[in-house]
Amino acid sequence: MKVDFQDNLGAAGVPTIQTNRAENFYRDLKSDVFKYLADNNMRPKGSTKMYNKIMIIMLGWLASYAFMLTMTSVAPGYIFFGLPGMVFFMLCMQLAVMHDGSHQTVSENKTLNTLAAWTLAVAGASPYTWYQLHCVAHHNNTNIFGMDMDTETSNIIRLHRGNKLFWYQKWQHIYAWPLYALHTARYLLLDDIVELATNRWKLNRQQKIKTFWEILVIKTWHLSCYVLLPLLFGGSLKYILMFWLIHWMTMSFFVTITFNLAHVTNVQNLPLHKSETSKDWAIHQLDTTADFAVANGFLSWVIGGLNFQVEHHIFPNVCHLHYPAIQKIVKRHCQEKGVTYHEYPTVKEAVWDHYRHLKRLGKSPNLA
Numbered sequence: 001m002k003v004d005f006q007d008n009l010g011a012a013g014v015p016t017i018q019t020n021r022a023e024n025f026y027r028d029l030k031s032d033v034f035k036y037l038a039d040n041n042m043r044p045k046g047s048t049k050m051y052n053k054i055m056i057i058m059l060g061w062l063a064s065y066a067f068m069l070t071m072t073s074v075a076p077g078y079i080f081f082g083l084p085g086m087v088f089f090m091l092c093m094q095l096a097v098m099h100d101g102s103h104q105t106v107s108e109n110k111t112l113n114t115l116a117a118w119t120l121a122v123a124g125a126s127p128y129t130w131y132q133l134h135c136v137a138h139h140n141n142t143n144i145f146g147m148d149m150d151t152e153t154s155n156i157i158r159l160h161r162g163n164k165l166f167w168y169q170k171w172q173h174i175y176a177w178p179l180y181a182l183h184t185a186r187y188l189l190l191d192d193i194v195e196l197a198t199n200r201w202k203l204n205r206q207q208k209i210k211t212f213w214e215i216l217v218i219k220t221w222h223l224s225c226y227v228l229l230p231l232l233f234g235g236s237l238k239y240i241l242m243f244w245l246i247h248w249m250t251m252s253f254f255v256t257i258t259f260n261l262a263h264v265t266n267v268q269n270l271p272l273h274k275s276e277t278s279k280d281w282a283i284h285q286l287d288t289t290a291d292f293a294v295a296n297g298f299l300s301w302v303i304g305g306l307n308f309q310v311e312h313h314i315f316p317n318v319c320h321l322h323y324p325a326i327q328k329i330v331k332r333h334c335q336e337k338g339v340t341y342h343e344y345p346t347v348k349e350a351v352w353d354h355y356r357h358l359k360r361l362g363k364s365p366n367l368a
Helices: 025-039 048-074 076-102 110-117 127-140 167-180 183-197 205-232 237-263 281-288 297-302 309-314 320-337 347-361
Strands: none
Touching: 025 281, 025 320, 048 076, 048 205, 048 320, 076 110, 076 127, 076 237, 076 297, 076 320, 127 183, 127 205, 167 237, 167 347, 183 205, 183 237, 205 237, 237 347, 281 309, 309 320
16 A cells, blocks of 8 residues: 655654555564564573673773773862763763663663662662653654653754744754753653652552652662762862763753654654554654664664664664664565665755755744
């Protein structure tokens, strides 16, 4: 069955989802993907290659942290020599280890997945609130207004066509980029605490108590790791706070950009209601997601295959190391059944389209 996926608003870049969607698309695709994995003796979850990757990343971060403390003890200003290594391995840890752990794809062993998911605590955030925000809200309701919180920016930046347009957003294609560097710092300092205080996830009393202690322990660790211990090694509070800010602003920029290139450029659908989405799971993910720079092996290694965002969203229960092979099957199915597959060859092209998306959404309430 041919699928017609058109931009009926031209320059507005609003993809209109037609009703003549391919029947049984996800069922057939899922069958082919898991048959491929089985035929090639590839376990969907975990492998020696994945375990080795995790070991490299964790040892790399520990070595970078020890180096930072050592340099701090030599002279307070030398703390910044440890910055590149800590940022790099923390980025790898969160996107290539924690992310898979939160989706239970590091291993068939539940304990190993939990340990991987808890590497978010190393960064200073609650694994439980992240799971609710990302695995539940985002993955189950990708790009749906009011249901996927990843497009919420407290009216500062307009990412979704469902958000109200404010006069100052006509400049958002300029001011959004530096603000992307502040997202993670805000999340570490406020978001999971506010989510618990407002009971955003409708937790029962036992869950709230458990999450409270989880957050308390994690924030205490974060303060000790990034402030108190460097002070004990002879650091200067001024340099330590500067180190913290630069570290998390850099992290924030790359993490936020990774999401934005995958979900909010000019090709993805931005549904106002769940009724506007396809009932086929895979087609909904294809409508709302894009791949970028999949030929860049180094990028894929660092960000845990999240440049293969389409494959991740269709198969969130499969380890990211399998995405390059899975992509070929997904693209073949799309071609055979006439379903549009969104992909940017390079990061540069994806960034440019996100820029245009910001510019268009900042001009008129009718633009998506």
